[in-house]
Amino acid sequence: MELGPIWRALMRNKASYVLIALQIAVTMAIMVNAVGIIQERSQQMARPSGVDEENIFYLSSNIFDPDADFEAQIEADLDAIRSFPGVHNAVMSNTVPLQGGGWSEGITLEPDPDLDSTGVAIYFSDEHGIDTFGVNLIAGRNFSANEVNWHDYESDAWPPIAIVTRAMAEELFPDLSVDQTLGKTVYIHDTKPVTIIGITERMQAAWNSWSGVERSMLVPVKRGGAYARYVIRAEPGYRDEIMPQIEEMLASMTDNRIIRGMETMQQTRQESYLLDSSMVKLLLFIVTVLTAITGLGIAGLASFSVARRTKQIGTRRALGATRPAILRHFMLENFVITSVGVAGGAILAVAINMWMVNAFGLQRMAWYLVPVAMAALWLVGQVAVYGPARRATMVSPALATRSV
Amino acid sequence: MFRYYLKLGLFSIRKNPVLSSLMVAAIAVGIGAFMTIINIDYVMSGNPIPHRSDVLYHVQVDSWSPNDAYEDPDLPPEQVTYLDGVALWSAGEARRQVLSYKTTRVVQPQAQGERPFSVQSRSTTADFFAMFDTPFLFGGGWDKAADDGEEYVVVINKEINERVFGGDNPVGESLVMNGKGYRVTGVMDTWEPMPKFYDINNGPFEAVEEVFFPFSVSIANELSSSGNTSCWKAAEGGWDGRLASECIWLQLWVELHGESERQDYLAFLDAYAESQKALGRFPRPLNNRLNNVMEWMDDREVVAKDVNVLLGIAFMFLIVCLLNTIGLLLAKVARRAGDISLRRALGASRRAVFSQYIVEAGIIGLCGGLLGVGMTWLGLQGIKGLYGDLDFIARLVTMDWPIIFAAIVLAIGAALAAALYPTWRACGVHPASQLKAL
Secondary structure (H helix, E strand, C coil), X not given: CCHHHHHHHHHCCHHHHHHHHHHHHHHHHHHHHHHHHHHHHHHHHCCCCCCCCCCEEEEEEEECCCCCCHHHHHHHHHHHHHCCCCEEEEEECCCCCCCCCCEEEEEECXXXXXXXXXXXXXXXXXXXXXXXXXXXXXXXXXXXXXXXXXXXCCCCCCCCEEEEEHHHHHHHCCCCCHHHHCCCEEEECCCEEEEEEEEECCXXXXXXXXXXXXXXXXXXXXXXXXXEEEEEEECCCCHHHHHHHHHHXXXXXXXXXXXXXXXXXXXXXXXXXXXXXXXXXXXXXXXXXXXXXXXXXXXXXXXXXXXXXXHHHHHHHHCCCCHHHHHHHHHHHHHHHHHHHXXXXXXXXXXXXXXXXHHHCCCCCCCCHHXXXXXXXXXXXXXXXXXXXXXXXXXXXXXXXXXX | CHHHXXXXXXXXXXXXXXXXXXXXXHHHHHHHHHHHHHHHHHHHCCCCCCCCCCCEEEEECCCCCCCCCCECCCECCCCEEHHHHHHHHHHCCCCEEEEEEEEEEEECCCCCCCCCEEXXXXXXXXXXXXXXXXXXXXXXXXXXXXXXXXXXXXXXXXXXXXXXXXCCCCCCCEEEECCEEEEEEEEECCCCCCCCHHXXXXXXXXXXXXXXXXXXXXXXXXCCCCCCCECCCCCCCHHHHHHHCCCEEEEEEEECCHXXXXXXXXXXXXXXXXXXXHCCXXXXXXXXXXXXXXXXXHHCCCXXXXXXXXXXXXHHHHHHHHHHHHHXXXXXXXXXXXXXXHHHHCXXXXXXXXXXXXXXXXXXXXXXXXXXXXXXXXXXXXXXXXXXXXXXXXXXXXXXXXXXXXXXXXXXXXXXHHHHHHHHHHHXXXXXXXXXXX
């Protein structure tokens, strides 16, 4: 191989090669860390919410006449919505997954408020909740109509039964199977007993960045008054058509309220992850532009060095070097520079990642990103240097015989 | 001489149009990316109320659970309970004090055919307007007597005034909300503190509420908060249970001038906490805090974590762009060693060579800087497009003169810094050393 002469040639003009190697190193550090963040965010965004996202939408009814009969109005609204053509089912609840606002409680295994509790997101629901959200009941049973009661605002009572997610069941009883967890009694709101009658496969909480996002609980309580939120699941394909119709119907049922906050579950997901998805796009953009700049920098430097060494190339050609040999010289030279760069880049990337994990609580990046980025930069370098190297091969051997 | 160097510089740039534009573009992109993020950071970490930020203090008293701190490491709750808020507010120990929370109301315009609509409102006390120096278009706030007398008075913003009263002076007229009439005392002019310092925990970049009315009225009407409520101990049922609970949902601010008043008020808070301990509340050790506006912004880390990450990445990006420029300039100098040694042989001093190359780099820096300002603007538009659904982002992506100026200065400075080493190398070329034939 010709590594010896290449290395000695490089040493004759160290500074600009050191700089390009440095540039490659910093580029790689940014690339690896940015892709690490992109991976982390993408994984978060890919988590399913557990509900029928395509067909669910929701809205709020806000009755502003303080003397209205809220409960009667809500019952009438729900009856009207459920019998509306194109509606699969509907329920009054406090929130939907990923919505951002919700209610949480601590659950303990004993009726003792001093014990450490497990946080859980509460969904108020009735017997239609499971079907409306489209969650999958993997054990136990649904609420029956006679178990659902209106919330009494003057008391702090809680219903004696609940349906929890599998993640919640496993958090409370890590050693028991799902079926063994059924029928267990836990305590909510300090001391109120609750028996688990059903377990759902998955239903996320309203807060996507909460560590307990997979822990939620449906309770058989109708909790609404002047303000009520209806969650509606349309028959597949009917959602967009019936949204304005339902809004219009509800608005026309009584003139002492406004309907607001109508939104689809898909919009909610988008809004919930807007910061993450935008961060992903921003970082992708940065990595792309950065790689392009570094590639152009390599190409620019190579073309300078080809121009500067025209005479030497001519001499080599005159002494019998073939065109492929010249091409190989520049390609190999770039490979050497890039190798030095990516070696430094690997160290820098890991150092920066360790610092970011400390400073910002980010996840550690996957180890394989380092070799992948190395390979990518080797490739970028080779592609960038190919043009100038080709030009070098065009230098005529006769050039060596001319003087300045 | 400068003009001559300028001419030489421009000539040299024209001789290598592709590489020169690559250098300009690299500086522009680096500056653009960095300044875009700097700009967002600058707006996020700005002082929302510069002339009063030193006299406004956010009050925290530690009423939290005996088992755990509200937040690690041992921080007191960021809001106060009804019990503590009202007690501290009524004590009136500071020059001014304001107790408030966010709630949602429905405005019912009385004109024919106008439909009711919901508004974000703030239930607050009389000092709010004077303490935070809110601008008024018509009238003003209400006085303490209105707080004490549970008077139905209201301050509305410009948009609500347009919508309900057609933009005329509505002072003295009645605004109907949820079936009750409120007498308008004033119309607030545009007021957009960034961040919205007085209620950080319900979104530091949210819009200011549209309607303000007395705290005493909202309590009498049992209006719950539409902001965050947290409890460490279960509340009893009903409204009275809520008021007597250990749930935090109110924001308390006081006005204090100077360190001695701050110390006095802290002593007062500690004495209050001791009195509550005697009643069996406040199970944690004394941990009361007074933070002025900027201290409070820092404490709450208003600047989003992602912005800090992006800031670091954008800075490294700029470094890459500069390394790129240095490398290219060096290569250029190496290639022109012949020119330089000829000039030196003909009598040009090192200083002359230095000037020539530094002027050339300056031109590239200036072009990069100007283009960089354009890139910054594009970057901000891009961010706006990306986060378009969040209206607070639109308020973050404004660009002002200091930022534009800083971008240009940074670009030229960066280009000159990048040019220093290559230029120094150019000066080192020996006269005539490169003239002999190979």
